[in-house]
Amino acid sequence: MKNSLNLSDVTRAVCLPALVGGVLLLASGVAQAETIGLVLTTWHNSGTFTDDAKECAHGINPDARENFRAQFKTKEEQDEAMRKYASAGYVLRGPNGESVNYSPWLVKDTLPWSDADAKVSKGLNLSGTLDGHATANTCTHKTFVSPEGEQGIDNQMYRSMGCIRGMRPGGTLDTFYLGEIASKTINRWVVEITGVDDAANDDHVEVTLAQGQDKLVQDSTGKFVPGLTQRMTTNKDYIAHTTGRIVDHVLITDAFPVVRMPTEQLDEPAEWEFKDFRLKVKLTDTGATGVLGGYQDIQKFYRLFAKVVGQHHVSMGASPPSAYESLLRNADGFKDPATGQCTALSSAYDVDFVRAFIVREPDEKNHIAAAPQPSVKGAPNTRLALKN
Amino acid sequence: MKKPVLWGAAFALLLAGVAPLAGKTVPEPKLGDVSPMMRLITSEQYVNTLQSIFGAGLEYRVQFAPIQRVDGLLAVGATSTVMTSGAFDQFDSAARSIAAQVVDARRRDFLLPCKPAKQNAADDTCAGAFLGGTGRLLFRRSLTSDELGAYVHIAHDSAEAAHDFYTGLSNALTSLLVAPEFLYATQPITKAGNELKLTSYAKATRASLLLWNAYPDEDLLAAAESGALNTSADLARQVDRMLNSPKLEQGVRNFFDDMLVFEDFDTLSKDGTFYPAFTTKVRVDAKEQTLRTIIDHVVSQNRDYRDLFTTRKTFLTLDLGSIYGVPVRTDTAWTPYEFPPDSPRAGILTHASFLALHSHPARSSATRRGKALRELFLCQKVPPPPPNVNFGALEDPKSPFHTTRERVNFHLQNPVCAGCHRIMDPIGLALENFDGAGQYRTTEQGAAIDASGTLDGASFKDVAGLSKALHDHPQLPRCLVRRMTSYALGRTLNKDDDGWLQYADGQFSTSGYRVKDLLRTIATSPSFYAASVKADQ
Numbered sequence: 010m011k012n013s014l015n016l017s018d019v020t021r022a023v024c025l026p027a028l029v030g031g032v033l034l035l036a037s038g039v040a041q042a043e044t045i046g047l048v049l050t051t052w053h054n055s056g057t058f059t060d061d062a063k064e065c066a067h068g069i070n071p072d073a074r075e076n077f078r079a080q081f082k083t084k085e086e087q088d089e090a091m092r093k094y095a096s097a098g099y100v101l102r103g104p105n106g107e108s109v110n111y112s113p114w115l116v117k118d119t120l121p122w123s124d125a126d127a128k129v130s131k132g133l134n135l136s137g138t139l140d141g142h143a144t145a146n147t148c149t150h151k152t153f154v155s156p157e158g159e160q161g162i163d164n165q166m167y168r169s170m171g172c173i174r175g176m177r178p179g180g181t182l183d184t185f186y187l188g189e190i191a192s193k194t195i196n197r198w199v200v201e202i203t204g205v206d207d208a209a210n211d212d213h214v215e216v217t218l219a220q221g222q223d224k225l226v227q228d229s230t231g232k233f234v235p236g237l238t239q240r241m242t243t244n245k246d247y248i249a250h251t252t253g254r255i256v257d258h259v260l261i262t263d264a265f266p267v268v269r270m271p272t273e274q275l276d277e278p279a280e281w282e283f284k285d286f287r288l289k290v291k292l293t294d295t296g297a298t299g300v301l302g303g304y305q306d307i308q309k310f311y312r313l314f315a316k317v318v319g320q321h322h323v324s325m326g327a328s329p330p331s332a333y334e335s336l337l338r339n340a341d342g343f344k345d346p347a348t349g350q351c352t353a354l355s356s357a358y359d360v361d362f363v364r365a366f367i368v369r370e371p372d373e374k375n376h377i378a379a380a381p382q383p384s385v386k387g388a389p390n391t392r393l394a395l396k397n
Numbered sequence: 398m399k400k401p402v403l404w405g406a407a408f409a410l411l412l413a414g415v416a417p418l419a420g421k422t423v424p425e426p427k428l429g430d431v432s433p434m435m436r437l438i439t440s441e442q443y444v445n446t447l448q449s450i451f452g453a454g455l456e457y458r459v460q461f462a463p464i465q466r467v468d469g470l471l472a473v474g475a476t477s478t479v480m481t482s483g484a485f486d487q488f489d490s491a492a493r494s495i496a497a498q499v500v501d502a503r504r505r506d507f508l509l510p511c512k513p514a515k516q517n518a519a520d521d522t523c524a525g526a527f528l529g530g531t532g533r534l535l536f537r538r539s540l541t542s543d544e545l546g547a548y549v550h551i552a553h554d555s556a557e558a559a560h561d562f563y564t565g566l567s568n569a570l571t572s573l574l575v576a577p578e579f580l581y582a583t584q585p586i587t588k589a590g591n592e593l594k595l596t597s598y599a600k601a602t603r604a605s606l607l608l609w610n611a612y613p614d615e616d617l618l619a620a621a622e623s624g625a626l627n628t629s630a631d632l633a634r635q636v637d638r639m640l641n642s643p644k645l646e647q648g649v650r651n652f653f654d655d656m657l658v659f660e661d662f663d664t665l666s667k668d669g670t671f672y673p674a675f676t677t678k679v680r681v682d683a684k685e686q687t688l689r690t691i692i693d694h695v696v697s698q699n700r701d702y703r704d705l706f707t708t709r710k711t712f713l714t715l716d717l718g719s720i721y722g723v724p725v726r727t728d729t730a731w732t733p734y735e736f737p738p739d740s741p742r743a744g745i746l747t748h749a750s751f752l753a754l755h756s757h758p759a760r761s762s763a764t765r766r767g768k769a770l771r772e773l774f775l776c777q778k779v780p781p782p783p784p785n786v787n788f789g790a791l792e793d794p795k796s797p798f799h800t801t802r803e804r805v806n807f808h809l810q811n812p813v814c815a816g817c818h819r820i821m822d823p824i825g826l827a828l829e830n831f832d833g834a835g836q837y838r839t840t841e842q843g844a845a846i847d848a849s850g851t852l853d854g855a856s857f858k859d860v861a862g863l864s865k866a867l868h869d870h871p872q873l874p875r876c877l878v879r880r881m882t883s884y885a886l887g888r889t890l891n892k893d894d895d896g897w898l899q900y901a902d903g904q905f906s907t908s909g910y911r912v913k914d915l916l917r918t919i920a921t922s923p924s925f926y927a928a929s930v931k932a933d934q
Contacts, residue, residue, distance in 0.1 A: 066803060224725055228674070234719050236674060236722060237719045238724045366724055368724050
């Protein structure tokens, strides 16, 4: 924090005569801190994804139908399972016809499964170690190097999900979720950065992450239009706060203890939950690009996975028992002190934002995150319409 | 202090065109040409009229052939439009669609006044009841017995052929909806002594088209039928009823839509590379924003027309917020908004509608904006450019001109161009703080924008100064009087109208430039309902 007041300070200063000095400080010409608003527009799994899937030892993972055929080897067995469970045999292949979507531990797939294995992934150093050695709260895991060369990147979720067809770039979930971010306000994430004295470098800013309530707008080329308004939810479950800093235009947040966010993917309502969530994005005049991530609890993540991926097992190309087993195997965080088993996976997602005005409902603080207009090289200057 | 008050009253009367003269008043001057004319119904009038008869629940998908703008108004073009076979097809198609919806099983019970004795056969009594009542509203007078008989005959024959009463009624209603008596607002005249004048029905139609942009409702027709429009007191009572009706909004909206050339929004496009925020939604909303602002200002609030050019009050949507660079809460689709006192936005000149409509697809245009301001709001005519103008120096990508001011100054080097550009560009340059999409800017290609200029002797340094200069320009209210009078009459004005127009100028001034009062002045004027016949008619 530099030598000025942030907006909430200003509000207090105006309201409380005792802080007249603060008002005088402003009047004397000290710059007022700014607020930056962002709204999420795109989301992809982080990791290395080659066209020929060489990061997947056995190739792209087999799906539920292939594992069904491997489990019930003869045509008679397959027909009987399908007859018995009204053509839902691909899913209801537990010993007593249980759904492997919701009881994946009841069946062990026989076909080989690939965990993704690569050296490079975008992401964050969540564990605090460079080599992924076990600590009091983490389990041993292999770390990645970021494209910029940063060591110690944690992204065990990529290992479990990276060889599932639908989770890869251009895959079913990747494509649909992208569209559903644009079209469904339930998927709206907004970021409000307050106390910004210098958008290039600031050693202390306040960061609020919350669900937004308004639409996104795309221009005729499909690009998201900056400068629109997003109302922040009043549901405290979906508002999280932390501090952070800006280094060479890159916002680096401290950890949000918990971030929960409602979501709808492939028309299935669910909920994201991250622990020790962090955000690292490069700020521009019109938005931000970077990565977000944190630890995702196995059971909570699997609940989302089962609803979204399990229900669409054919198009997603995922077999739940294998995926669940992989999640257990790759868990690297939030170690259970009693068992020594880690209960969560580090994760990372590539994200883009555009600038937005973030407004709070009347019962919230009435400050507004500013969203400058875009500027196009060579075009008439269209920036900064904040005096309107 | 009685004397100043008396002088003030006398001055007001002078302004109003009613000079005190030995206890008598000078009669209201007459308009020039009052010969009757025919006016083709517009898409909006068609929908407004049918909605008032059949309700808003029907789908009125009508988009008739565009009418040519004459002397600044579509309303003038509508009196000289011919019906081509292609244009008639659109009326026919709309008529069939609406007739089918009216007799649809879901609606017939509440849209028709009766049920047939048998559904699979003709019922002339029921058909007559419906066609007589509806035809009266469509033709703006009662149908003659021959006319009603002909339409009942159509219903009868069609019902017998199709073995369905409602099919017959639908065909007869279609015939009513494509009849010239409906599609054209004619102005039949009558003779009272030696004086010609419009019939009561024609008077009702004229007043209704001006104030509501629709044909008369049942009350107005009843008044016409009973002769209650023949005295000035009765006429004034009906005009006041119409001015206080919610339908006034659609009438005023149509006038300003016409005056501001807003049909050009239908073909407006912006280069997405330069103006990504100017989406299709923004294009639609920009037009609506200005119309909403006008309606609120001159109808709902009944404020001074001139203040439209300085008011900071408007209405915004979330999408428009990206153009104006302001947060817009979207609890409702449209929300009232007031630009703060230090904002450069004040008045409809600073709305995205005016700024974007009178710009190029990828850049602003001081010339287009200046021309539009003079023509739309001051009723001044700017000649088109000569056909041999060389735009090469302006369009050259390697042009040394950074700002619009530098580009338009180049015009002044050519005497052929300079004459007109001197009256357009200094006005438009004051709007250069807004780019071609209406977004605020302080620089253009790195160069600071100088938004100073002059308007007919009034100098200013920015758009606020321009708006104030326009607000105070004596021609601003005079232009509205002329535009609205021309709109009401459906014809170009000429010097024979000057006396009446000066009278109306005075009335408008006395009212404090209230648009509703100007409408009342026109709609209660004997000249508005006078008639004459030219030798060739």
